[in-house]
Amino acid sequence: MVSIAAANFARFGKREEDIFAISSESALPIVDKYRDAIDFVVVSNSYSGEFNDISGLNNLLTTHLAMDSVPSMRVDNTSGSGGSAVLVAKSLVASGEAENVLVIGAEKMTGYPTKRSTRIIASLLPPEERLGGPSLPSLAAFMTRSYIREFSPSRESIAKVAVKNHHNGALNPYAHFQSEVSLEKVMTSKVIADPLRIFEYCPVSDGAVSLLVTSEENSRSFGSKSARITGAGASSGTSSITARESLVSIDSVRESARKAFRASGKSPGDMDIAELHDMASILEIVESEDVGFFKKGEGWKALETGETSIDGRFPINTSGGLNSKGHPIGASGVAQTAEIYLQLTGQAGKRQVKNAATGFSVSMAGFGNNSTSFVYEVD
Amino acid sequence: MVSIAAANFARFGKREEDIFAISSESALPIVDKYRDAIDFVVVSNSYSGEFNDISGLNNLLTTHLAMDSVPSMRVDNTSGSGGSAVLVAKSLVASGEAENVLVIGAEKMTGYPTKRSTRIIASLLPPEERLGGPSLPSLAAFMTRSYIREFSPSRESIAKVAVKNHHNGALNPYAHFQSEVSLEKVMTSKVIADPLRIFEYCPVSDGAVSLLVTSEENSRSFGSKSARITGAGASSGTSSITARESLVSIDSVRESARKAFRASGKSPGDMDIAELHDMASILEIVESEDVGFFKKGEGWKALETGETSIDGRFPINTSGGLNSKGHPIGASGVAQTAEIYLQLTGQAGKRQVKNAATGFSVSMAGFGNNSTSFVYEVD
Numbered sequence: 242m243v244s245i246a247a248a249n250f251a252r253f254g255k256r257e258e259d260i261f262a263i264s265s266e267s268a269l270p271i272v273d274k275y276r277d278a279i280d281f282v283v284v285s286n287s288y289s290g291e292f293n294d295i296s297g298l299n300n301l302l303t304t305h306l307a308m309d310s311v312p313s314m315r316v317d318n319t320s321g322s323g324g325s326a327v328l329v330a331k332s333l334v335a336s337g338e339a340e341n342v343l344v345i346g347a348e349k350m351t352g353y354p355t356k357r358s359t360r361i362i363a364s365l366l367p368p369e370e371r372l373g374g375p376s377l378p379s380l381a382a383f384m385t386r387s388y389i390r391e392f393s394p395s396r397e398s399i400a401k402v403a404v405k406n407h408h409n410g411a412l413n414p415y416a417h418f419q420s421e422v423s424l425e426k427v428m429t430s431k432v433i434a435d436p437l438r439i440f441e442y443c444p445v446s447d448g449a450v451s452l453l454v455t456s457e458e459n460s461r462s463f464g465s466k467s468a469r470i471t472g473a474g475a476s477s478g479t480s481s482i483t484a485r486e487s488l489v490s491i492d493s494v495r496e497s498a499r500k501a502f503r504a505s506g507k508s509p510g511d512m513d514i515a516e517l518h519d520m521a522s523i524l525e526i527v528e529s530e531d532v533g534f535f536k537k538g539e540g541w542k543a544l545e546t547g548e549t550s551i552d553g554r555f556p557i558n559t560s561g562g563l564n565s566k567g568h569p570i571g572a573s574g575v576a577q578t579a580e581i582y583l584q585l586t587g588q589a590g591k592r593q594v595k596n597a598a599t600g601f602s603v604s605m606a607g608f609g610n611n612s613t614s615f616v617y618e619v620d
Numbered sequence: 621m622v623s624i625a626a627a628n629f630a631r632f633g634k635r636e637e638d639i640f641a642i643s644s645e646s647a648l649p650i651v652d653k654y655r656d657a658i659d660f661v662v663v664s665n666s667y668s669g670e671f672n673d674i675s676g677l678n679n680l681l682t683t684h685l686a687m688d689s690v691p692s693m694r695v696d697n698t699s700g701s702g703g704s705a706v707l708v709a710k711s712l713v714a715s716g717e718a719e720n721v722l723v724i725g726a727e728k729m730t731g732y733p734t735k736r737s738t739r740i741i742a743s744l745l746p747p748e749e750r751l752g753g754p755s756l757p758s759l760a761a762f763m764t765r766s767y768i769r770e771f772s773p774s775r776e777s778i779a780k781v782a783v784k785n786h787h788n789g790a791l792n793p794y795a796h797f798q799s800e801v802s803l804e805k806v807m808t809s810k811v812i813a814d815p816l817r818i819f820e821y822c823p824v825s826d827g828a829v830s831l832l833v834t835s836e837e838n839s840r841s842f843g844s845k846s847a848r849i850t851g852a853g854a855s856s857g858t859s860s861i862t863a864r865e866s867l868v869s870i871d872s873v874r875e876s877a878r879k880a881f882r883a884s885g886k887s888p889g890d891m892d893i894a895e896l897h898d899m900a901s902i903l904e905i906v907e908s909e910d911v912g913f914f915k916k917g918e919g920w921k922a923l924e925t926g927e928t929s930i931d932g933r934f935p936i937n938t939s940g941g942l943n944s945k946g947h948p949i950g951a952s953g954v955a956q957t958a959e960i961y962l963q964l965t966g967q968a969g970k971r972q973v974k975n976a977a978t979g980f981s982v983s984m985a986g987f988g989n990n991s992t993s994f995v996y997e998v999d
Contacts, residue, residue: 281854290743291669297698297744297859300989304746304859310875312854313990314704315696319676325693328717329708336714338707338852364669365676367683473717475660475691480676480683496689610679611692 242457243331245617246465247271248579250415253448253567260286260293260349260449261305267449268345272306275453275463281339282306282313285326285346286571289315291361292350302345311343319365320520322346323574324604324613328473330454341459346575347449358445362570365607367480378442380482380608381521382434387488388523389436394541396436400427401544402522403440403564409551410561412592417446417567441522446567450576466586468600472507472616474500480610489538491531491609494518498532498603498614505616509533512555512616513597514584516577518605519562529557532603532614551592559584559592574604578615585619621836622710624996625844626650627958629794632827632946639665639672639728639828640684646828647724651685654832654842660718661685661692664705664725665950668694670740671729681724690722698744699899701725702953703983703992707852709833720838725954726828737824741949744986746859757821759861759987760900761813766867767902768815773920775815779806780923781901782819782943788930789940791971796825796946820901825946829955845965847979851886851995853879859989868917870910870988873897877911877982877993884995888912891934891995892976893963895956897984898941908936911982911993930971938963938971953983957994964998 251266258266264284272279284299295301299313318325323346330342350358363376385399404424410416427440453465460467478492479485485492502508509532517532519525526540534555535543543549549557560566560580563573581600583589600617630645637645643663651658663678674680678692697704702725709721729737742755754762764778783803789795806819832844839846857871858864864871881887888911896911898904905919913934914922922928928936939945939959942952960979962968979996 287675288669290667290740291675294743295747296666296670296696296741297986297989299697300744300856300859300986301746303856304989308856309858310856310871312856312872312876312992313697314708314854316708317675317694317696318678318692329693329695329711332708332711332715332717335717336711338711338714361669362675364673365679367680368674475693475717477679477682477687477689477691479688480679492689493691497691607676607679610676610683613691 242469243334244455244457244460244467244469245452245578245582246455246460246463246467247453248582249451250579251449252415253446253569254417255351256447260289260347263349263447263449264302264345264347265305268306268343268451271343271451271453275341278341279311279343281333281342282311283326283330283342283344284313284315285322285344285575286315286348287317287319287322288348288361288570318611319606320570321574321604321606321611321613322571323577326575327578328475328613331470331473334454334456342454344452344454344575345449346572348569348571349447350445350569351447355445370482377608379434381523382437384488384527385437385523391489392538397424398541398544399522399526400424400441402519402525403427405550406519406558406562406564409559409592410565413561413566416561416565417444418565437521443520443563443568446569448567448569448572450572450579452575452579468582468585468617468619470615471618472501472505474498474504475613476500477611478609482608489527491527493609493612494528494603494605495531497612501614501616507616512599512601514559514594514600515557516560516580516602517557518603519558519564520568525557528603551594556594559594577602577604581617585617621848622713623834623836623839623846623848624831624957624961625834625839625842625846626832627961628830629958630828631794632825632948633796634730635826639668639726642728642826642828643681643724643726644684647685647722647830650722650830650832654720657720658690658722660712660721661690662705662709662721662723663692663694664701664723664954665694665727666696666698666701667727667740667949697990698985699949700953700983700985700990700992701950705954706957707854707992710849710852713833713835721833723831723833723954724828725951727948727950728826729824729948730826734824749861756987758813760902761816763867763906764816764902770868771917776803777920777923778901778905779803779820781898781904782806784929785898785937785941785943788938788971789944792940792945795940795944796823797944816900822899822942822947825948827946827948827951829951829958831954831958847961847964847996847998849994850997851880851884853877853883854992855879856990857988861987868906870906872988872991873907873982873984874910876991880993880995886995891978891980893935893938893973893979895937895939895959895981897982898937898943899947904936907982930973935973938973956981956983960996964996
């Protein structure tokens with residue numbers, strides 16, 4: 242069984258340092274402790290070429306970390322890169338190709354006008370749909386309108402995702418935003434793509450996070466606190482937005498979760514905590530339904546009852562989610578695994594959920610054209 | 621045991637089509653035959669962002685191929701991307717995470733001034749060394765000078781790599797260059813980085829190639845001609861050129877080959893054919909020594925004796941190598957595996973080597989800061 246045996250963050254946010262420094266900040270505590278054991282480095286990163294004029298980031302990083310002989314590669318899946326990188330690390334360990342894999346998720350995106358960042362990220366849309374001018378934020382607005390039309394949630398319940406996740410982020414020393422926001426402030430903030438407002442979107446962030454992915458046996462011999470990955474599932478959905486039957490459900494999220502639960506022998510109801518890909522507020526709600534935590538059309542009610550709050554029955558995005566923790570593209574999926582690991586091993590500090598023994602994460606690419614889900618357990 | 625069960629090329633060269641069309645051209649014959657079986661797509665590509673203004677190429681490709689639910693990811697390791705992608709596919713199959721993986725290696729690089737291409741690719745060099753202005757071609761020239769100083773080969777023997785590989789390329793319908801070149805023409809062609817001349821470098825190419833990576837059992841049940849991957853090895857070396865002890869040996873090539881041979885239980889002397897990463901003529905010679913086919917300093921003699929010619933005792937780069945087949949970055953490593961597969965299964969047409977039952981390939985990143993080696997066998 243493959244386990245996570247260490248996780249460490251470099252704070253997400255606007256960082257002055259370059260991508261090497263941020264990546265190293267996240268990796269060094271793990272490298273210092275496990276240097277002789279690490280035999281593969283998987284770097285989760287999407288846009289080092291576009292944002293940083295760097296290619297082969299993985300090789301430059303092993304050199305930077307003085308791990309010159311350790312093999313490495315870069316894994317990319319846009320916003321879902323982290324899930325793919327963890328899946329590669331898991332497969333390398335499970336197949337015996339490697340024993341102890343250092344996963345580094347990193348992106349350095351700030352320092353450019355938002356328009357340029359948005360344009361770079363929109364390069365993941367099908368060329369024929371890019372011509373029409375949609376960007377990822379506007380697609381989330383379409384989804385919100387469809388969801389409201391179809392299920393009549395209160396508008397406030399959607400905004401409450403941002404309130405909840407900013408509350409959690411304020412408890413997370415690695416989050417981009419570390420202050421609470423009131424419902425009133427969210428609901429009166431600048432409209433980005435009608436009806437969604439600025440506090441309902443993740444910010445553009447720099448950041449990095451590292452994991453040690455290893456076997457359960459190695460983890461035990463290291464004496465590390467560890468969490469097992471008991472199920473993984475990957476799936477795609479069409480990249481074409483216009484070809485989708487529904488805008489209130491994401492095929493790849495649903496299918497990847499189904500595979501991960503089937504592989505683990507667990508069901509959504511068995512989970513204690515979850516990290517979902519809340520690039521926009523509505524996405525947390527839609528995904529919470531698609532993976533099976535709530536019935537379709539009813540996920541928004543959990544925001545009204547407080548069920549998914551950090552002190553609720555089933556906390557979602559205890560890390561602050563992308564919404565408050567930030568979304569350095571290549572780092573985000575790795576950060577989800579890191580958060581579940583920290584929670585399940587009692588290392589989540591002020592945001593610690595008591596007695597959490599099972600967890601779920603879904604790392605989503607683009608606007609849902611690819612997802613990787615994981616189920617985690619500790620004894 | 622993991623096997624290659626199919627390979628198909630889209631011709632390398634200057635192509636008018638976009639990267640989707642070229643990739644599909646290589647993948648469709650495999651997709652048509654194995655559509656229901658393929659459960660993962662691994663795309664080997666480095667520079668779709670920089671050259672084509674496209675991110676998330678893997679997801680756009682599954683949509684383009686009407687494989688909307690099949691999960692995918694992009695694997696990058698600059699010039700060595702293909703080796704990493706095949707390693708990921710092998711690990712996905714060996715770990716049970718996938719059964720039948722379609723690997724698509726693709727790059728679309730032409731249409732820009734060579735200076736711009738060279739600058740983009742130089743973004744893989746350490747930032748502090750980029751300031752000094754070296755490019756990959758100039759590093760190969762340094763290597764050539766060091767090799768000549770240390771081992772006194774005839775200058776012609778180095779140029780003969782280009783003569784041999786152009787001869788092989790002329791037999792390969794998928795090669796960028798399909799005509800022979802005389803030693804005299806090579807030796808009097810334009811100097812690119814003294815002492816290396818233009819025919820000794822790979823061209824800038826577009827191209828794609830696809831593989832089906834599966835289990836031996838599945839391959840048998842498909843009734844496919846197949847070749848087993850009996851050993852794999854990955855290793856890095858420092859990205860810093862100035863930090864290297866020697867410029868006539870490449871640590872990552874040596875170490876990755878050692879690992880692959882150890883894993884397979886075979887030795888270099890057991891191999892019938894090999895594909896090496898001949899971005900420049902000198903590299904074929906240096907690598908042929910580093911992986912253990914010849915003693916250090918003696919690889920050049922094989923070009924004099926004709927030992928590594930297609931009708932010699934031990935043919936190297938029957939495909940034409942990067943030198944003549946071309947070097948669409950993300951495709952090159954996948955193309956090596958494809959060539960060995962075609963040779964070992966008797967599908968190599970005019971360049972077929974008789975009775976080849978074992979093969980070796982090394983896919984190298986950058987100027988050797990990362991390599992992935994494979995040993996292949998058929999019964």
